[in-house]
Amino acid sequence: MTKYMTKESLFEIQSIANPVLAPNEQEAVFIRTHINEKENNYNAHLFHIDLESGEITQWTYGNERVSSPQWSTDGKQVAFLVKRNEKQQLYILNRRGGEAQEITTLPNGVNSFLWSPCGEKVWITSTVKKGLDITKEEEKEDTKFPKAYVVDKMKYKADSVGLLKQDRYSQIAAVDLATKEVNTFTVGNYSHSLQGISHDGKTLVIGVNREENTDNVFRTPLYLVDVDTKEETVLIEEDGYFGGVEFSFDDRYIAFGGSDNTFRNATHGHVYIYDTETKTTQKLTEMLDLPVGDYGVADIQQGVSAPSVMWTENNDLYFQVSTQGDIRLYYATLEGALYPASPENEHVYGYAIFKNGNRALLTVSNGTFPGELFDFDITTGERKQLTTFNEKFLNETTLSEPEAISYTSNDGLTVHGWIMKPAQYTEGEKYPLIVEVHGGPHTLYANTFFHEMQLLAAKGYGVLYVNPRGSHGYSQEFVDGVRGNYGDGDYEDIMAGVDYALENYSWIDESRLGITGGSYGGFMTNWVVGHTNRFKAAVTQRSISNWISFYGVSDIGYYFSEWQMLADMNDVEKLWHHSPLKYAANVETPLLILHSERDFRCPIEQAEQLYITLKSMGKEVGFVRFPECDHNLSRTGIPNLRLERLEQITGWFEKYL
Structure with a gap:
């Protein structure tokens, strides 16, 4: 029986990723990820494939997420990272089978690793508290007597991490596989990353910035390091x-x-x-x-x-x-x-x-x-x-085929995108159209599967999604075309896309247009409803509404504003000119605001300002807050809240379109 996409389809669709070829080139491993509905989390397991016979074998199980599989040089073992107790540690599996062996038990776990070509040791990175050895346990913080957090830098928090521990550094060490002994390789109060290793095992490439304060430093020099002498040669800085x-x-x-x-x-x-x-x-x-x-x-x-x-x-x-x-x-x-x-x-x-x-x-x-x-x-x-992990889902589900389009914007620029008909489209019927705007802005919509777009199509909406100026994938001039001028040419590109769709697709009901987007797409949704009344409903997600406050509250605000708006707090007039909040009085479109409470990239105060301002003006506005979630709710967020988010979006459009 044919069915249509639902929000619960997220539980059926599986992600097949990260193929790693064995040295003998006759086999490979990859990772399959799916949502564990019962546990309300994600499970990622390691799979093996024999390339000659096509035989596939699942190698890891359980309620866990495996990552970063790597073959040993002799092809007899696969190492990977997984969190089986409190911390993510390094494990090794023999390709002939058996239990995975836990190689490290470091107090702060393992962040990344590289096999040494000799096969006798593995290079790792682990977080270390200042003054402690990589293997030494930190004193547990007394939760009854919490400590104040003293801020002395501008880079002091990060989305999906929270407040940064200022006295923690990532160090490189070598783990002897025979003895499991851990030998620290790097020193100093700087964070180090493992970037590569030569085939003879004699040279590591590491990344490290040894500036005392990196608030306004946007580089991590790469060094070639002699494994025996530790002598460094600059690769790029x-x-x-x-x-x-x-x-x-x-x-x-x-x-x-x-x-x-x-x-x-x-x-x-x-x-x-x-x-x-x-x-x-x-x-x-x-x-x-x-x-x-x-x-x-x-x-x-x-x-x-x-x-x-x-x-x-x-x-x-x-x-x-x-x-x-x-x-x-x-x-x-x-x-x-x-x-x-x-x-x-x-x-x-x-x-x-x-x-x-x-x-x-x-x-x-x-x-x-x-x-x-x-x-x-x-x-x-x-x-x-x-x-064929997704074969059953595909055989049972009717999908809408995105149709590629290109059109000319107001200033002659060619813009590319896609339009989707409703999944149950009937010739001669009229349908509402929802415009989706991506984040970034320096990303792109692509020829790839998008559950959210298919869900909207299944709910009876046409979907238009385009790559306005600022998007990647076209030219350097094109991706640079939005900087310093958010809400100008990019806005025109999106509205020209709406005009193109209305001119060329007679099934669209012009009186039932909706718009939504997240991050930069949320900014653009806010901007659109403050500059036109053509849309009958809008949903803004993890958005920017006020560039002036964003400068100080976002984890990247103080430099992102300068990079993207070409303005800082010495030019608040420009920041305010490009702030959707300035145009709140113009908003006549019913607007739903969705925001995660742990979003440090576009903090929730951006949503709070917009909501209270619109509400005080008597506008039609809703506000939904998502606990425990960061900027990436729509992609990697807590599964039940991803479903709630989709329900809120489709419910709002159902109400007003």
């Missing part, structure tokens, strides 16, 4: 974000991903190559006016972690590129040849490359396909589906 280091098979070249600070956080990601012989670095993708990496937004894939770049044995490279609404696998040579290696109209959200470069394992999604694991022949384009 410019402003921006760099990481995901991979050594070529011959250890001559080091590839890494990153973006400099030219356009602040709107700068395109690129692939960089360091030659250890000539000691020179080149930006391999300089001629590509697209961002390297996966900037797609969706709500199904869980715990996705794809490599920044992967080498072949011939010193060619593969990496992801966000382009025109796709996330594609790209191929490059050191000489500068560069072209897409996977098809259009899909989202490659995970990959593993065979050494010869002719074959890959891919996890792939599209607008009507949540994602599975595929074996992909890069030379012929043929692919074989290896997993």
